[in-house]
Amino acid sequence: MLRRKDDPRSHFTYLITGVFASLLLVSLSSPLQAQTTTHGDSSLILIRDLYEQGSYLSSEIEARRFLESRRVSDSLKILAEQYLAFSLVAQGKNILAAEHFMAILKIDSAFTLHPTLTSPKILAVFDHARQQFRSLKRSEPTSSPVGPLSQVPSPSFRTVLFPGWEQIHQGRDTKGYVLLAAGILSLGSTLYLDIERRRAEDEYHAADTPELAASRYDRYNRYYRAEYYSLAAFLVIYLYSQFDAFFDLPPSSSAVTLQSGSNLQLTLRVTF
Structure with missing residues (x-):
């Protein structure tokens, strides 16, 4: 029986097809990522506009929906938590607002609010949340190093x-x-x-x-x-x-x- 020799052109065809397929995937993924980012920005713009218009309950609902509906980056999450906390303070829900400020501090412990552009009422709630966050951090148990004499590894193979x-x-x-x-x-x-x-x-x-x-x-x-x-x-x-x-x-x-x-x-x- 005669064996058919491999045609070099077929290998070249497979190579070109693979390259084009990779380029196609890259070209499709980039708009998808851009679309996701744009959608997140538009949602935050809506949340901010509702807050600035005085629709605090609607801003709160949109912020919660934004945080629960998708996985977002830390920077977008901080912005959403911030406007959610602002809306809660405006509604007099200071305890709930402090919890969301603490959620921000868990992501970025160095987070601060602008002292002149933020209302004193919001600053007071944020300062209280920051004090609670620091006290919780201090009360967390610290693991002490264990020497080789006090902890012996379990026997192995x-x-x-x-x-x-x-x-x-x-x-x-x-x-x-x-x-x-x-x-x-x-x-x-x-x-x-x-x-x-x-x-x-x-x-x-x-x-x-x-x-x-x-x-x-x-x-x-x-x-x-x-x-x-x-x-x-x-x-x-x-x-x-x-x-x-x-x-x-x-x-x-x-x-x-x-x-x-x-x-x-x-x-x-x-x-x-």
């Missing part, structure tokens, strides 16, 4: 990989490195003794005299027993490391205190 790794991750470096070194030494010894045991076993089977076989068997038996104890030591270290990662088993620290006759006391403590 490092626990099952190798002895000592999880202890090092928890910040208990002394115990971690001791367990890590002991694990490496015992496991390395087990692997070395296993190789030597297999070699001694092969030599034992290759012995051609009873005397040589007995001698080589003793050598094989020594490696076998040493490998057994080395592996047992590694398993003990491994299991100890597993439980210690969860329960912080002893030894946890070791202290030596020296005291002289002049009430001079020196304490040396090694933390595991």
Whole structure:
């Protein structure tokens, strides 16, 4: 069966089509964004005009509708909240107006009103809201830094990989490195003794005299027993490391205190 060769012109056609599609999406998205911004500006103009005309209730309703009907930028939201608060003050709803001033301060804590262009009544409500906002900020609990000794990370996958790794991750470096070194030494010894045991076993089977076989068997038996104890030591270290990662088993620290006759006391403590 003959295979049809790819036509380079088809790849070029796909490339051109993709470029034009991207340009089309960009050209369509830009007017859409501009339309959204223009609609938001026109809504704010309507809210402002209603407020300046004295239609405070209508201005309040349009501002609430503007804030609830769409997601707007922080700058537009601040303007809408501002005219909403102004309209509420004009209606004598100072408590509700203060809540919307605080909503503005949550977005921009440095927000201020012009002292000469804003009515004293609105300024008084805004100052009261700003004092409430600052008192709430001061009363918020501050999180204090927690040191590695007061908060130990929970054990993770490092626990099952190798002895000592999880202890090092928890910040208990002394115990971690001791367990890590002991694990490496015992496991390395087990692997070395296993190789030597297999070699001694092969030599034992290759012995051609009873005397040589007995001698080589003793050598094989020594490696076998040493490998057994080395592996047992590694398993003990491994299991100890597993439980210690969860329960912080002893030894946890070791202290030596020296005291002289002049009430001079020196304490040396090694933390595991």
